[in-house]
Amino acid sequence: MSQVTIEKIAETVVGKRLPKIDARAKVTGEAEYGLDIHLPGQLVGKILRSPFQHAKILKVNTAKARALPGVRAVLTGEDIPVRYTFNFAEFEDGRKVPPEKGGESALRGLMPPPRADKHPLARGKVRFVGDEIAAVAAVDEDTAIRALSLIEVEYETLPAVTEIDEAVKPKAPLVHDEIEDNLAAHLHGTWGDFDRALKESDHVFEDTFSTQHQHQACMETHGCVCKWDSEGNLTVWSGVQTPHTIRLELAKVLDMPESKIRLISKWVGGAFGSKNELEPFMIICSQLSKVARAPVSLILSREEEFMATGCRHPYRVTIKTGLKKSGEIMAREVKILVDKGAYMCQGAAVAFFAICYPSASLYRPKAVKFDAKLVYTNKQPPSAYRGFGNPQASFAIESQMDMIAERLGLDPVKLRLLNANRPGDTTAHGWRMPQSTALTECIEKATEAIGWYEKKQHPVPNRGLGLACLIHSTGERGAYGNIEGSSCTLKVNDDGSVTIFAGSQDLGTGAWTILAQICADALGAKFEEIRVVAGDTDLPAFDLGAYASRSTFTGGNAVCIAAEKMKEDIFSLASELLNLPAEDLGISNSVVFSKSDPDIKVSLREVAKYAYYGAGKPKNLITVGIYDTPSTLIDTKTGMWKEPGPSIAYTFACHAVEVEVNPETGKVKIINLVAAHDVGRVINPTTAEGQIEGAALHGLGLALWEDVRIEKGVTLVKDFRDYFILRTPDMPPVKVIFVEKKDPNGPFGAKGIAEAALVPVAPAVANAIADAVKARVTSLPMTPEKVLKAIK
Amino acid sequence: MPRVYVKPYSEFRPDEYIRAKSKEEVVSLLKQYGEAARVVGAGITIHEMGVLGFLPQVKKLIDVRAVGLDYVAVTGKWIKVGGSTTVGNMGDHEIFRNQPIYQTVSEAADSFPLQVANAATIAGNICSAVPIVSMPPVLMTLDAQVVLLGSSGERILPVDSLYEDYLITKMKPDEFLTEVQIPLRDGKGASVYVAEKTVAADYPTVSLSASVFLDDGGKVKDCRIAMGSVGRTARRLPEAEKTLRGAKMEAQSYARAGEAAAKEIDPSADLRASHEYRRILTRYLTKKALGRVAEKLGVK
Amino acid sequence: MNTDLEMTVNGFKTILKAEPYENLRDLLRKSGYTSVKKGCDVGGCGACTVLANDKPVYSCCVLAAWADGKTIVTLEGLAKDGKLDPIQRTFMEKGAAQCGFCTPGFIMVSKYVVEHKPNATEAEVRKALGGNLCRCTGYVKIVEAVMAAKEQGLK
Structure with a gap:
C-alpha cells in the first residue's frame, strides 16, 4: 500500500475551476455514444419481451421471423446454453475461492451467495412484464420490429404475485420454483450488545417508512454495439460504469477468456448506478452478432428502459431507536423489507449497504441490530442506483430524528449535533471515522446558510425548514474480491506532453479532468498538455469502475503514485542533461529546474526527446501507478470489521431545505436548498458543485414526484411524460x-462526492413539510395528494 | 390456465406523403382514401398516435401546409385563425397577448414547451381530441367555432360541441379543419388560463380556462368556464357558470363556482392524480382563475 | 415510398430522402447529424431539439416531411470556422455539460433564447429551458451558461 505525501506539493491546478477536458467534444456534438456508432454492415437488434407477469413458455415459433427477408439472426432462450445464467459479482468458478484470494465478494461473510437466477433470454417461464424472451437482428429497425411481431409465443399464464405482503404468505405463487418462500435473501445480525444498549435507553421509538421505485432515467438508454472478428475476439461498445468488471462477468457468462473481449466505453450518457453490472441486452447482442456474423447494435427504447432496467429498490423500513434522556442515541434496530422484483441483481449488496451506512454508522449508536428480507415478486427487478440503499434508509432514520425531537421537545439541530460522528470514532461494526470527519461543521454551516434560527423566530405561514444528515463511503472494499484499487499508466510523450492511460471511468462527472488536474500538480506538468485516454479494457490500466464515489480517491491516488515515479525518471535523465544531482531538481509547469539555482532549467520536452532518442540507453518515460486504499474486509467469523472498515474516507453532509406548502392542494414548492459537504480538498469546485447540484435533482425527485408506477405488475411509465422529473423552472x-x-489519505486531501448529495434531500424535505404544515409524510414520493391527506 | 397468443407490435407505416396544393385537393384526397388518410400539419399528433400503435390503418398523409391556412386575421366580427397556424404564433399575436378578453389564448400557448408551441398547429391541437391538451377548453370559453371543409361543403361547429368521446370528434372522415373563428366582443371582460402541473412542461394534471364579462353594476353578466383533463373530452362547466351569472366577483362566488365545478366533472385517475384529487384541484383552480380574472377586471 | 425533401441543413442546401412516417430526428441522424440525440420518442426530453427556421422544435415528434423547405440547424452547425459559438463556449466554461447527452438539445434552445430573448430574466430563461431534461446537472450550470452567454452577447 503506497502512500503519497502531498503536503509538499504546491497546488497550482488543483482547486481550480477548469473546464472539463472532454467538454469541447460535448458542446460540439462530437462525443460518440453507443447509439451514434455505426459500423459497416451493422445490423439492428431488438428484444421480444414478456407481456405477462408470470407465465410458462409453452412454445416459441420463430420460423416466420427467420423467413422474413433481411432477418439475420433469431434467438430464443433455448438457443443460449444453460450455463449462461448470471448475476452481478457472481463468480461461478470463484465460489470456492475465498475473497482474500480474489474469489467471492467479501461481503458474503454476512450475505448468502448471490443466486445466478437470470437467464439472458427466458427459459421455461417468464417472471415479469418485460422479461426477455427472444431477440432478432435484422438489416434495419423496421425489419427487426416486423420480425419480432412474427415470433409466435404460446404462454400458459400462471398466478402472479406482485406485492411483497402477498409474496411472503404461505402458498403464495413462487417466482422461482426452487425458492419456496419467495425469500431471495435474508440478512440479519447484531453489532455490539444490543439488548443492553436498549435497556440503558430512556426512550424507545419505532416508526415505519416506505419508498418507491425511482428510476435512474439516464438520458442515454442502455445499449451496446457488438462485433466479433474471425479469431473469436469480441469488441463491445457500450457506455458503462465498470468496463473491467462487466467484461469479467461477460467473459464468465460467454465462457471465454477476458482478454478476448474488449469493452470500449468512452462516452456514457448518464449512469447513476444503472450501468455498473452486466445486463441481458449485452449478452443477447453479443450472441446475435455471433450468429449473424455482423456487427449488431442493440439500443433499448425509453419504454424498455423504464420497464426492464434496474431502478431503486422500494423499501419498507422500520427503525427502532433507543435514546438517553439527553437525546444521546444508544441503540438502533433496522428492519427492511425489500421488493426485489423477479431477479436478484445487486439486491443483497444494496440492502447490506443500507444496513451498514446510515443504519449502523450515522451518529453513534452503541449497538445495532438488523434484519433485511428481500422478497421476490413478479415485477421488474431493481438494482443499483446512486446512493445504493442509503437514500431509503436515510429517509427513515433522518425523518425519525425529527419525529423524536418533536416527541421529546428537543431542537432537531441540537439533537443531531449531540450525536454527530466525530473524527476518530469507532462505530458499532468496527469502522473508524476519518480525521476529515466534519459532520458538526456541516450541520452548523448548513443551518447558518439557510438562516435557520432567524427564520424559526419569524415563522411564515405554510413555510417550513428541515434538515437531514448523511454518511457515505468513498469507495467500498469487498464489492469485488479483496481490492479497492485503481491503476494507471503515465506516459510523457516524446514532445513532452503527458498521457494518462487510466482505468478510472468518467460518467460525465469530470473524473478524467480531475485525474489530469491531479497529475498536473503531482507531476509538475502543464495541465493543457495532459491528455487522458480511458474507457477501454485494452489499455494498460485497471479499475473496478465508477461506483461508490471512488474515482477521484482511488484513481487520483494511482495518478499521484505514477507521477512520483515519473518524477524520479525525469530527474534522473535531467540530471544527466544539466549535470546536477537529481536531488537538486524540481519540476513545475513542464520545466525541470535546479532548486538551488532556478535559472538552470530544461524543458520536459527536451528531457523527453533525450529519453526517447538521445539517452543512449533504453529509457522511456512510462510509469505505472497502482493504488489500493488501506481499507479492510469484514471478518467473516465475527461479522465485524477491523478498522477502518470498507472505506478509508467516509464523507458527511448536512442539507437544509426551505419549502412552502400550498395548504389547499398539498403541492410543495422548494424555496431553497443548502448542501454542506465535508468533501476533503476540492480538486475542481465546478465539477464538485455539479455533482451536488445534480444529486439534488435526483433527491428532490425522490422526495416529490419520481415513481415508476407498477400496477399489478405492469409498468405504467412508458416515457418521460409519465415519469415526473423536475424541470429547470422547478429547481x-x-x-x-x-x-x-x-x-490524510486522499489525493491532495480529496474525498468522494458523487452519490452523497442525493441521500439527505428527501428526509430534509419531509422534515421541512412537517415544519410547514405540521403534517408528517412517511412514504415517498411526497406527492401533493399525500401531503394533503397528511394535512387533513 | 388460459393459453394466450400475443402479437406485440402494431404498425404505423403510411406509404405516401402527399403535399396538397389546394383545399379542394385535400377534400378530394380525403374522399378518395377515407379512413386510410390523415391530414397532417407538423405531424405531432399523428406521429404520437402512430408510435402508440393507434393508426395501423393510415396509409396516406396529406400535408395541408401549402393550402394557405397559416394566418391570424381580425376581420369584422371575428378573429380568424387558420388551421395551420402554430400554437406559438397564435399566442404571440397581439390581440391574444394584449387584450384581456382573449388573453387566455396567450397564457395557454405559453404553457406549452417552446419546442411544441413552435411546431404544433391549432388544428392538430383541436382535432387530436385528447382531453389533456390545453387549447380546446380555452377556445370553448371564447365561444370559438371551427370551420370544417368536406365533400359536401363547409360547415361550422362550435368547439364546445365538437367532441364526441376520447379521441373522437364529430368530424366526418372527408372533413378537415380549415379555420378557427373567435367572435370579437365588447364590454368589460377578461379571460384567464390556469393549470396545475406535476412538473413544468408536463401536460396539465388539470387545466381551466375562464372568461367573465361584467355588467355596469359590477356583477357577472356572462361567463364561460371550461376544463381539460377532467373527463373523456375537454368540456364546459355549465353548472359552475350558472352559479356565477349575476353574482359579484368575490370569494364566496368563486367558492360556490368551485363546488359546482367539482360536482359536475367526471374525472378519471391516472399517473398524475386520482379522480378525487382532480376534484380538489378543480375547486382550487376555479377559485384561482376567477380571482385572477377579477384582478384583470380591476375588481377590488 | 420515399419522399425527396429539400432543406437547408447547417447552411448547406440538401435533398434528403425520408419515409412518410419517419420523424425528423431519425432522418437527421441517419444523414450523419448524430448530435441530434434520441432520448425518447414523444417529445418528453428535448435531447433531439434542433432549430427549424430559427425556432427550436423537438425533431423526434415532427415528421421529417415537415422540414421540407425549411432551414434546419443542428449542433454541428453552430461552430463557424472552428470557432465555437458563444453559447458553446459558456457551456464549456460553466461546466454545463456533464454526461453530455442532453447538451446538444439544451444548446439549441439556449441559442434561440440568447438570440431572440436577450433581455430574458433568469426566471424566463428557466421557463424557456423547461422542455429539456438533464439528469446530471440539476440545471444550475446550464442556466449559468445561458445567462453568461446573454451577458457576453453574440460576439
Whole structure:
C-alpha cells in the first residue's frame, strides 16, 4: 500500500475551476455514444419481451421471423446454453475461492451467495412484464420490429404475485420454483450488545417508512454495439460504469477468456448506478452478432428502459431507536423489507449497504441490530442506483430524528449535533471515522446558510425548514474480491506532453479532468498538455469502475503514485542533461529546474526527446501507478470489521431545505436548498458543485414526484411524460458549501462526492413539510395528494 | 390456465406523403382514401398516435401546409385563425397577448414547451381530441367555432360541441379543419388560463380556462368556464357558470363556482392524480382563475 | 415510398430522402447529424431539439416531411470556422455539460433564447429551458451558461 505525501506539493491546478477536458467534444456534438456508432454492415437488434407477469413458455415459433427477408439472426432462450445464467459479482468458478484470494465478494461473510437466477433470454417461464424472451437482428429497425411481431409465443399464464405482503404468505405463487418462500435473501445480525444498549435507553421509538421505485432515467438508454472478428475476439461498445468488471462477468457468462473481449466505453450518457453490472441486452447482442456474423447494435427504447432496467429498490423500513434522556442515541434496530422484483441483481449488496451506512454508522449508536428480507415478486427487478440503499434508509432514520425531537421537545439541530460522528470514532461494526470527519461543521454551516434560527423566530405561514444528515463511503472494499484499487499508466510523450492511460471511468462527472488536474500538480506538468485516454479494457490500466464515489480517491491516488515515479525518471535523465544531482531538481509547469539555482532549467520536452532518442540507453518515460486504499474486509467469523472498515474516507453532509406548502392542494414548492459537504480538498469546485447540484435533482425527485408506477405488475411509465422529473423552472437555488478538511489519505486531501448529495434531500424535505404544515409524510414520493391527506 | 397468443407490435407505416396544393385537393384526397388518410400539419399528433400503435390503418398523409391556412386575421366580427397556424404564433399575436378578453389564448400557448408551441398547429391541437391538451377548453370559453371543409361543403361547429368521446370528434372522415373563428366582443371582460402541473412542461394534471364579462353594476353578466383533463373530452362547466351569472366577483362566488365545478366533472385517475384529487384541484383552480380574472377586471 | 425533401441543413442546401412516417430526428441522424440525440420518442426530453427556421422544435415528434423547405440547424452547425459559438463556449466554461447527452438539445434552445430573448430574466430563461431534461446537472450550470452567454452577447 503506497502512500503519497502531498503536503509538499504546491497546488497550482488543483482547486481550480477548469473546464472539463472532454467538454469541447460535448458542446460540439462530437462525443460518440453507443447509439451514434455505426459500423459497416451493422445490423439492428431488438428484444421480444414478456407481456405477462408470470407465465410458462409453452412454445416459441420463430420460423416466420427467420423467413422474413433481411432477418439475420433469431434467438430464443433455448438457443443460449444453460450455463449462461448470471448475476452481478457472481463468480461461478470463484465460489470456492475465498475473497482474500480474489474469489467471492467479501461481503458474503454476512450475505448468502448471490443466486445466478437470470437467464439472458427466458427459459421455461417468464417472471415479469418485460422479461426477455427472444431477440432478432435484422438489416434495419423496421425489419427487426416486423420480425419480432412474427415470433409466435404460446404462454400458459400462471398466478402472479406482485406485492411483497402477498409474496411472503404461505402458498403464495413462487417466482422461482426452487425458492419456496419467495425469500431471495435474508440478512440479519447484531453489532455490539444490543439488548443492553436498549435497556440503558430512556426512550424507545419505532416508526415505519416506505419508498418507491425511482428510476435512474439516464438520458442515454442502455445499449451496446457488438462485433466479433474471425479469431473469436469480441469488441463491445457500450457506455458503462465498470468496463473491467462487466467484461469479467461477460467473459464468465460467454465462457471465454477476458482478454478476448474488449469493452470500449468512452462516452456514457448518464449512469447513476444503472450501468455498473452486466445486463441481458449485452449478452443477447453479443450472441446475435455471433450468429449473424455482423456487427449488431442493440439500443433499448425509453419504454424498455423504464420497464426492464434496474431502478431503486422500494423499501419498507422500520427503525427502532433507543435514546438517553439527553437525546444521546444508544441503540438502533433496522428492519427492511425489500421488493426485489423477479431477479436478484445487486439486491443483497444494496440492502447490506443500507444496513451498514446510515443504519449502523450515522451518529453513534452503541449497538445495532438488523434484519433485511428481500422478497421476490413478479415485477421488474431493481438494482443499483446512486446512493445504493442509503437514500431509503436515510429517509427513515433522518425523518425519525425529527419525529423524536418533536416527541421529546428537543431542537432537531441540537439533537443531531449531540450525536454527530466525530473524527476518530469507532462505530458499532468496527469502522473508524476519518480525521476529515466534519459532520458538526456541516450541520452548523448548513443551518447558518439557510438562516435557520432567524427564520424559526419569524415563522411564515405554510413555510417550513428541515434538515437531514448523511454518511457515505468513498469507495467500498469487498464489492469485488479483496481490492479497492485503481491503476494507471503515465506516459510523457516524446514532445513532452503527458498521457494518462487510466482505468478510472468518467460518467460525465469530470473524473478524467480531475485525474489530469491531479497529475498536473503531482507531476509538475502543464495541465493543457495532459491528455487522458480511458474507457477501454485494452489499455494498460485497471479499475473496478465508477461506483461508490471512488474515482477521484482511488484513481487520483494511482495518478499521484505514477507521477512520483515519473518524477524520479525525469530527474534522473535531467540530471544527466544539466549535470546536477537529481536531488537538486524540481519540476513545475513542464520545466525541470535546479532548486538551488532556478535559472538552470530544461524543458520536459527536451528531457523527453533525450529519453526517447538521445539517452543512449533504453529509457522511456512510462510509469505505472497502482493504488489500493488501506481499507479492510469484514471478518467473516465475527461479522465485524477491523478498522477502518470498507472505506478509508467516509464523507458527511448536512442539507437544509426551505419549502412552502400550498395548504389547499398539498403541492410543495422548494424555496431553497443548502448542501454542506465535508468533501476533503476540492480538486475542481465546478465539477464538485455539479455533482451536488445534480444529486439534488435526483433527491428532490425522490422526495416529490419520481415513481415508476407498477400496477399489478405492469409498468405504467412508458416515457418521460409519465415519469415526473423536475424541470429547470422547478429547481430551487442550490447553495453548495464545501467544508474542506483535507483527508490524510486522499489525493491532495480529496474525498468522494458523487452519490452523497442525493441521500439527505428527501428526509430534509419531509422534515421541512412537517415544519410547514405540521403534517408528517412517511412514504415517498411526497406527492401533493399525500401531503394533503397528511394535512387533513 | 388460459393459453394466450400475443402479437406485440402494431404498425404505423403510411406509404405516401402527399403535399396538397389546394383545399379542394385535400377534400378530394380525403374522399378518395377515407379512413386510410390523415391530414397532417407538423405531424405531432399523428406521429404520437402512430408510435402508440393507434393508426395501423393510415396509409396516406396529406400535408395541408401549402393550402394557405397559416394566418391570424381580425376581420369584422371575428378573429380568424387558420388551421395551420402554430400554437406559438397564435399566442404571440397581439390581440391574444394584449387584450384581456382573449388573453387566455396567450397564457395557454405559453404553457406549452417552446419546442411544441413552435411546431404544433391549432388544428392538430383541436382535432387530436385528447382531453389533456390545453387549447380546446380555452377556445370553448371564447365561444370559438371551427370551420370544417368536406365533400359536401363547409360547415361550422362550435368547439364546445365538437367532441364526441376520447379521441373522437364529430368530424366526418372527408372533413378537415380549415379555420378557427373567435367572435370579437365588447364590454368589460377578461379571460384567464390556469393549470396545475406535476412538473413544468408536463401536460396539465388539470387545466381551466375562464372568461367573465361584467355588467355596469359590477356583477357577472356572462361567463364561460371550461376544463381539460377532467373527463373523456375537454368540456364546459355549465353548472359552475350558472352559479356565477349575476353574482359579484368575490370569494364566496368563486367558492360556490368551485363546488359546482367539482360536482359536475367526471374525472378519471391516472399517473398524475386520482379522480378525487382532480376534484380538489378543480375547486382550487376555479377559485384561482376567477380571482385572477377579477384582478384583470380591476375588481377590488 | 420515399419522399425527396429539400432543406437547408447547417447552411448547406440538401435533398434528403425520408419515409412518410419517419420523424425528423431519425432522418437527421441517419444523414450523419448524430448530435441530434434520441432520448425518447414523444417529445418528453428535448435531447433531439434542433432549430427549424430559427425556432427550436423537438425533431423526434415532427415528421421529417415537415422540414421540407425549411432551414434546419443542428449542433454541428453552430461552430463557424472552428470557432465555437458563444453559447458553446459558456457551456464549456460553466461546466454545463456533464454526461453530455442532453447538451446538444439544451444548446439549441439556449441559442434561440440568447438570440431572440436577450433581455430574458433568469426566471424566463428557466421557463424557456423547461422542455429539456438533464439528469446530471440539476440545471444550475446550464442556466449559468445561458445567462453568461446573454451577458457576453453574440460576439
